[in-house]
Amino acid sequence: MRPIQRSDVLSSSSLNGGDLHRLVVENITELVALLDPDGVVLYASAAHEHKLGYAPEELIGGPLTTLIHPDDLERVGTALADCVADGRAHLAEFRIRHRDGRWLVLDGGLTAIDANGAELVLVTARDVTERARRERAEREFVANAAHELLTPLTAMNAAIDVLQCGAKEIPAERDAFLDDLEREVDRLGRLAHALLVLARVQATAEPVSVQPVELCPLLHDIAGSLRVGSGLEVDVVCSETLAALAERDLLERALANLAENAVAHTRRGCIVLAARSGADGCVTIEVRDTGSGMPPDERERAFERFYRIGVRGGEGFGLGLAIVREAVRVLDGTVEIDSEPGIGTSVRLSIPEAAA
DSSP: OOOOOHHHHHHHHTOOHHHHHHHHHHHOSSEEEEEOTTOBEEEEOTHHHHHHSOOHHHHTTSBGGGGBOGGGHHHHHHHHHHHHHHOOOEEEEEEEEOTTSOEEEEEEEEEEEEETTEEEEEEEEEEOHHHHHHHHHHHHHHHHHHHHHHHHHHHHHHHHHHHHTTGGGSHHHHHHHHHHHHHHHHHHHHHHHHHHHHHHHHTOOSOOOOEEEEHHHHHHHHHHHOOOOTTEEEEEEOOTTOEEEEOHHHHHHHHHHHHHHHHHHOSSEEEEEEEEEOSTTEEEEEEEEOSOOOOHHHHHHTTSTTOOOGGGTTSSOSOHHHHHHHHHHHTTOEEEEEEETTTEEEEEEEEEBOOO
């Protein structure tokens, strides 16, 4: 079979070379722009309207710098000047403002071109906002995890130093510092377990193996494992026949985290673990308490990794609700939270229901 030739395409489509080039550029998903040495837009591809919300004609004739984040202007200006000066291609990552006010992160390449003696700059850029967000989240995660690990390690080192300086010869002091060491080792173990659970659910690329999970026995098991003080009751409200389609370990970990959070924030009243059939073939599982509640700013950040809700102080790691969110995502469900200061908090999971 004879390979298709360029002449075949031109003859069959009635397009000349210029039309073909225009057809390619206007349909490419990356942003393509042509600038003069001062950064004024001479040409903008159609992708600008889809990616940034601006029609090409709105951009042509104006300086590109009006859309670039102020903190990135110097970097882009330097890349543009170097490109014109040395004629080589330069790369620059910068933020640009969408019509709706959002800042998108673009990975751009600048190439100097000679247009009949005039020096112009061809800019091609792709949207890497999601990649930049992930990288920032990973850096924050590593920094926060390192901080959490250093806290118990510092306390352990201090206890060991005191023991080596003579406290080990005094039984009462020795036992006190050994208790401190045991407590910090336990804290490290709990942190390592939480990090492993979070890593597991975040690394899950394929659908998990799900099966019917009877909710009533599960909720009773979780309720029975809670350590509650006097003045606090735990109730379970669930139909005996209700079941969710989930991986039991993930669902149990998510619900246990919610219940333990409720206990940590509730001194008196009641904690309720409830489940009921919901809409669209889903089951709704709710954990609600009569605890301290959260103001709106804390409620918005509740599912962030390492974010601690105020009254819990330094007891937790701020990973419990992050694990809940990731576990529910893997189980193809949703999670929402309602909370009012001084009244309490309610967290609802919606996941697929198993057929009776």
